[in-house]
Amino acid sequence: MADARGRAPDVTAGSGDTSISAPPGTALRGVRALVTGGTSGLGRAMAHALARAGALTVVTSRDRRRAEATAHELGENVVGIGMDVRDDEAVQAGVDHLEARFGGLDLLVNNAGIGMRTVNPRFLTEPRPFWTVSPDGFRDVVGTKVTGSFLVARAVVPRMLRSGGGRVVIVSMNEHTMTRRGFVPYGPAGAGVEALARVMAADLEGSPVTVNILLPGGAAATGMIPEDATGEVRAMLLDPAVMGPPIVWLASPQAVHVHGERIVATEFENWRAEHAP
Numbered sequence: 400m401a402d403a404r405g406r407a408p409d410v411t412a413g414s415g416d417t418s419i420s421a422p423p424g425t426a427l428r429g430v431r432a433l434v435t436g437g438t439s440g441l442g443r444a445m446a447h448a449l450a451r452a453g454a455l456t457v458v459t460s461r462d463r464r465r466a467e468a469t470a471h472e473l474g475e476n477v478v479g480i481g482m483d484v485r486d487d488e489a490v491q492a493g494v495d496h497l498e499a500r501f502g503g504l505d506l507l508v509n510n511a512g513i514g515m516r517t518v519n520p521r522f523l524t525e526p527r528p529f530w531t532v533s534p535d536g537f538r539d540v541v542g543t544k545v546t547g548s549f550l551v552a553r554a555v556v557p558r559m560l561r562s563g564g565g566r567v568v569i570v571s572m573n574e575h576t577m578t579r580r581g582f583v584p585y586g587p588a589g590a591g592v593e594a595l596a597r598v599m600a601a602d603l604e605g606s607p608v609t610v611n612i613l614l615p616g617g618a619a620a621t622g623m624i625p626e627d628a629t630g631e632v633r634a635m636l637l638d639p640a641v642m643g644p645p646i647v648w649l650a651s652p653q654a655v656h657v658h659g660e661r662i663v664a665t666e667f668e669n670w671r672a673e674h675a676p
Contacts, residue, residue, distance in 0.1 A: 427454035430650050431504050433497065435459045435484055435551055436511030438469040440621030441570060441639050445508055448643030450477045454650060457497060457504075459484070459511065484511045484547030485539075494554040503562050506650045507555045509548040509592070510570040513540055514621075515585045521627055526581020537584040544588040548595060556599075556608055564607035568649055569596035570642075571614040571661070593661075600659040609658040611649060615641055616665030641665060 427449060437446040437458030446469075450456045456477045460466040463481025470479035482493040497504060515522040518536035552567055559565030572589040579586055593612060600610040618624065619637040645667040648654055662670055 427452040427647065427650055430454040430506060431457075431497075431501050432506040432508065432650060433457045433459070433504050433551075433555070434508040434510055435482070435547065437508075438462075438465050438479070441615060441619060441642050442508070442510040443469065443473075444639035445510065445642045445646045446477065447473055448640070448647050449506075449650060450474050452647045452650075454506070455501065457501075459493065484551055485542040487550050490547075490550045490554050494551070494558070498558060503558055504555055505559075505565050507552065507559075507565070507567045508570065508646065509551055509567065511547050511551075512544040512570070512588065515582060518584065519581070522581055523624075523632065524627055528581070529583035532583050540584040541588045541591065545591040545595060548592050552599060556603070559608045560606060565609075566650060566654075567599065567608065567610045568646065569593070569599075569610065569612050571596070571612050573614065573617065597659070604658070609654075609656075611657060611659065612661040613642065613645055613649070614661075614663055615639070616663040637665065644668075 430449075430453070432446075432449050432454045434442050434446045434449070434456060436442040437456075438460045442458065446456050446458045450473050454476070456473070458466055458469055458473070458477060458479050459482040460469070460479070461481065461483045463479070466479030466481055468479070470477040480493055480496065481489075483489045494504075517539065518532050519525070519527050548569060556565070556567065559567075569592055571593045572586075576582060577586040577590040577593075596610055596612045603610055615637050617637050618632075618635070619639045619641070621639060624633070624636065641664045645662055645664050648667075648671070649657065649662075657674075660674065
């Protein structure tokens with residue numbers, strides 16, 4: 400993607416690997432996208448939407464076999480790779496592999512994260528104070544969301560700058576969730592990654608690489624929801640597919656000049672009417 404601000408090109412998807420191709424005549428034909436944590440939940444929904452729009456889409460998981468299985472389920476223009484976003488060497492090796500195979504990336508969706516269930520399986524009904532959270536549990540959540548987003552962007556963005564442009568989307572959460580009682584470390588991780596995104600956007604102002612924040616607009620029906628959630632709670636959960644339209648649009652030529660924005664998926668159409676050129 401060589402145009403300023405990462406305009407979507409009209410070239411064959413998956414350049415560098417002729418065994419992978421995007422469906423002809425689709426909106427994102429030629430776009431090469433990386434979705435971290437793309438095997439479930441919001442990440443899988445975004446990967447599915449991007450692939451359906453024609454983008455060559457790479458999904459990551461700590462478990463390579465899970466990533467490959469998800470790619471097989473999502474379609475012929477989806478590739479799965481193993482990548483632990485907390486590990487700088489693993490991230491660099493993964494991005495090197497993708498550049499060698501596909502010639503680069505046009506879109507990075509920093510989505511990888513783990514939820515409150517890892518530190519408190521009953522966090523909705525029995526919230527626990529921060530001092531009961533184990534240091535390892537805290538590090539794992541923050542390391543995956545904040546450090547992982549930093550490491551992957553650190554590996555990808557310089558390559559985008561050298562190639563002439565690209566787009567970065569950071570997946571965040573509602574501000575209420577960031578400061579909710581009993582939500583350490585998940586809430587602080589969300590606050591941290593949103594601050595990171597804003598600094599990244601400031602650092603890249605005036606460059607051909609854009610950075611935007613995307614969040615669902617409420618709790619979504621993903622594996623992060625505890626098993627003991629009531630029927631009333633589950634009835635209020637968003638379909639993860641709500642992330643599809645905004646992520647496809649952010650990867651499209653229409654969003655070429657959109658930078659430093661915070662977009663709520665449930666309010667996307669209204670936001671687009673008010674802000675989009």
